[in-house]
Amino acid sequence: MSVPEAKVLCHIDDIEEGASKGFLENDAGHDLFFVVKRKGELYAWRNACPHVEGAPMAWRKDAYMDAKKVHVTCHAHGALFESKTGLCVQGPCLGKTLEKMPIRIDAKGVVSILLTDIH
Numbered sequence: 440m441s442v443p444e445a446k447v448l449c450h451i452d453d454i455e456e457g458a459s460k461g462f463l464e465n466d467a468g469h470d471l472f473f474v475v476k477r478k479g480e481l482y483a484w485r486n487a488c489p490h491v492e493g494a495p496m497a498w499r500k501d502a503y504m505d506a507k508k509v510h511v512t513c514h515a516h517g518a519l520f521e522s523k524t525g526l527c528v529q530g531p532c533l534g535k536t537l538e539k540m541p542i543r544i545d546a547k548g549v550v551s552i553l554l555t556d557i558h
């Protein structure tokens with residue numbers, strides 16, 4: 440059995456505290472998913488707002504966090520999501536959650552995702 444191939448995304452230190460970074464941009468210029476750093480931990484979410492199915496969330500490249508750098512936000516209608524859980528805590532999709540993406544971080548801090556997990 441072969442080992443699934445992984446796509447290297449970045450190093451854990453490439454994303455600053457409270458910042459976010461998008462990955463795998465499509466032809467329309469929208470990232471497939473994004474990674475945020477909150478309290479030193481990384482969390483990855485699909486770039487698809489639960490308010491409007493499949494709606495991209497950033498207003499410009501890598502802009503997935505609110506001004507306070509605490510919550511993930513969808514800039515279409517201002518929904519706020521917990522960075523750690525993806526739960527919407529304010530806005531039109533209150534109570535719904537973002538779809539988690541299964542990133543991996545190795546002992547050297549290299550962040551990757553298995554190609555089989557990208558769809």
Ligand code: FES
Pocket residue numbers: 488489490491494513514515516517518530531532
């Ligand atoms: S599409 Fe995200 S809040 Fe409306």
